[in-house]
Amino acid sequence: MASHILAETQPGVARTIARAFAASATLREAMLRMLEGLGPQLGFVAGLYWERDAAADVLRFVMIWRAPEIIIPDFEAASRARVFRRGEGLPGRVWERGKWTVIPDLSTDTNFPRRDSGLRDQLRSAVAFPIGDGVLEFFQREGTLDEHQLEETAQLLAAHLEEFLRRAAALEAERISEARRAAILEAALDSVVSMDAAGRVTDWNAAAERMFGWSREEALGREMAELIVPPSLRENHRRGLARYVKTRQSALLNRRMELLGMRKDGSEFPVELTIARIPIEGTLAFTGYLRDLTERRRAEAESREREAFRERFIGILGHDLRSPIQAILGSTYQLKKAALSETERRSLARIGTSAQRMSRMIDDLLDLTRGRLGGGIPVSPRTMDLAQTAAQVIEETRAAHPGREIVLEVQGEASGQWDPDRMEQLLSNLTVNAAVHGAPNKPVRIGIAATADHVEIAVHNEGAPIPEGDRERIFDPFRRAAPEAGKGLGLGLYIAREIARAHDGELSLDSSAEQGTTFRVLLPRVR
Numbered sequence: 001m002a003s004h005i006l007a008e009t010q011p012g013v014a015r016t017i018a019r020a021f022a023a024s025a026t027l028r029e030a031m032l033r034m035l036e037g038l039g040p041q042l043g044f045v046a047g048l049y050w051e052r053d054a055a056a057d058v059l060r061f062v063m064i065w066r067a068p069e070i071i072i073p074d075f076e077a078a079s080r081a082r083v084f085r086r087g088e089g090l091p092g093r094v095w096e097r098g099k100w101t102v103i104p105d106l107s108t109d110t111n112f113p114r115r116d117s118g119l120r121d122q123l124r125s126a127v128a129f130p131i132g133d134g135v136l137e138f139f140q141r142e143g144t145l146d147e148h149q150l151e152e153t154a155q156l157l158a159a160h161l162e163e164f165l166r167r168a169a170a171l172e173a174e175r176i177s178e179a180r181r182a183a184i185l186e187a188a189l190d191s192v193v194s195m196d197a198a199g200r201v202t203d204w205n206a207a208a209e210r211m212f213g214w215s216r217e218e219a220l221g222r223e224m225a226e227l228i229v230p231p232s233l234r235e236n237h238r239r240g241l242a243r244y245v246k247t248r249q250s251a252l253l254n255r256r257m258e259l260l261g262m263r264k265d266g267s268e269f270p271v272e273l274t275i276a277r278i279p280i281e282g283t284l285a286f287t288g289y290l291r292d293l294t295e296r297r298r299a300e301a302e303s304r305e306r307e308a309f310r311e312r313f314i315g316i317l318g319h320d321l322r323s324p325i326q327a328i329l330g331s332t333y334q335l336k337k338a339a340l341s342e343t344e345r346r347s348l349a350r351i352g353t354s355a356q357r358m359s360r361m362i363d364d365l366l367d368l369t370r371g372r373l374g375g376g377i378p379v380s381p382r383t384m385d386l387a388q389t390a391a392q393v394i395e396e397t398r399a400a401h402p403g404r405e406i407v408l409e410v411q412g413e414a415s416g417q418w419d420p421d422r423m424e425q426l427l428s429n430l431t432v433n434a435a436v437h438g439a440p441n442k443p444v445r446i447g448i449a450a451t452a453d454h455v456e457i458a459v460h461n462e463g464a465p466i467p468e469g470d471r472e473r474i475f476d477p478f479r480r481a482a483p484e485a486g487k488g489l490g491l492g493l494y495i496a497r498e499i500a501r502a503h504d505g506e507l508s509l510d511s512s513a514e515q516g517t518t519f520r521v522l523l524p525r526v527r
Contacts, residue, residue, distance in 0.1 A: 035065035197284035213264030412450030416525035
């Protein structure tokens with residue numbers, strides 16, 4: 001309001017100040033216009049602009065204006081060579097107080113370090129105005145200063161300066177934001193493409209150039225559908241855009257979609273696309289984020305092909321080996337009835353033992369195939385007692401590992417609904433693993449602890465701990481803790497975990513040098 005009232009009393013000064021700020025992008029540019037405009041209007045012969053050096057906290061000379069035919073060499077040289085601290089000289093006083101200050105007579109002012117050079121150049125009076133972190137300074141050679149006019153000028157300067165600084169701060173923030181956005185877009189690995197309501201490209205980052213083959217210059221202003229949408233999809237794209245422009249409704253915004261994109265050479269490739277509306281008031285604009293799925297699709301296809309081959313191979317191997325193994329086992333059973341020498345009987349026993357081990361390997365391979373093909377290992381739960389099954393497994397393991405101490409400890413009633421054959425397989429795999437890998441002079445301990453809802457099986461052995469990095473991978477197929485220690489395929493722990501999971505349970509592992517190694521199976525009593 002004050003600036004409007006003052007504009008009526010000093011219309012020329014008000015217009016000069018307003019135009020200087022409105023036409024300038026920087027404060028220095030505005031101050032140059034101010035010196036050149038206000039100086040003549042207010043009857044000054046020279047003017048200077050001082051600006052704060054933030055690092056040194058002083059005012060430094062920035063620029064000077066002189067009226068035509070005015071020469072002030074001594075004063076100009078003295079000014080260019082000076083810096084002012086707060087309270088020092090006319091600029092320093094105005095900077096410190098934040099208020100305009102007038103010197104009616106330079107010859108009598110005791111705080112004007114450039115007085116001698118100013119008097120030599122016939123300067124007689126001065127006035128200075130605060131300009132943010134700077135000072136605007138004017139000089140006269142003759143006449144008196146109209147302090148009422150100067151007060152009005154100071155108020156106009158302050159009012160327009162505040163608005164200018166607010167606008168400059170907003171523009172600078174916008175510039176920084178735009179620079180940051182541009183840097184992010186250029187550094188983005190994904191393609192970022194923006195378009196307006198007509199479908200024309202308004203932004204196109206470096207990743208989009210690499211992905212689609214069109215340069216930014218080629219893409220800007222073109223219809224996006226012609227550049228990256230395959231011909232078979234273009235009409236759907238255009239209809240969808242037109243429908244959104246009309247209704248402001250779309251089921252595609254802010255959703256990930258997989259569809260086909262098109263390169264400059266016309267080749268099509270799979271992309272992942274997310275479309276977002278840009279929040280610009282009064283207009284419609286959209287940004288699409290695109291990722292090339294070619295390599296991912298290729299890797300997925302190769303992985304599926306490898307896995308399918310592996311599962312087919314294992315499945316066929318398991319089934320096709322069953323017949324000859326069963327024939328060998330049947331023949332050994334028949335030969336046991338024949339009259340054989342001791343040497344022949346030992347050879348027959350080795351054949352039978354080897355055939356049984358091969359049969360177990362085939363069973364493991366089939367279990368692996370079932371687990372990998374989906375659905376997990378099949379089970380047929382019925383009422384059974386885990387303690388009885390554990391005792392049976394211990395006897396069989398002792399027979400296979402003579403002299404190995406295996407201890408069973410049971411707490412509570414250990415019956416529940418589980419598959420007896422699978423529980424025997426699980427216990428056997430864990431017990432044999434402990435007997436093979438545990439310290440030979442320390443017992444293997446099998447603990448069964450029962451609660452109302454669950455039964456926990458803990459198989460423990462002393463010895464070197466399983467390295468921390470191997471504790472999860474040890475449950476992977478075809479993996480052994482020590483390759484030379486076992487004669488199987490390395491499927492025992494994998495199958496044990498799958499059996500536990502088939503009963504809605506879980507198999508976990510604890511291993512340390514102090515406590516040894518313990519495999520724990522937690523099973524619900526009723527599945």
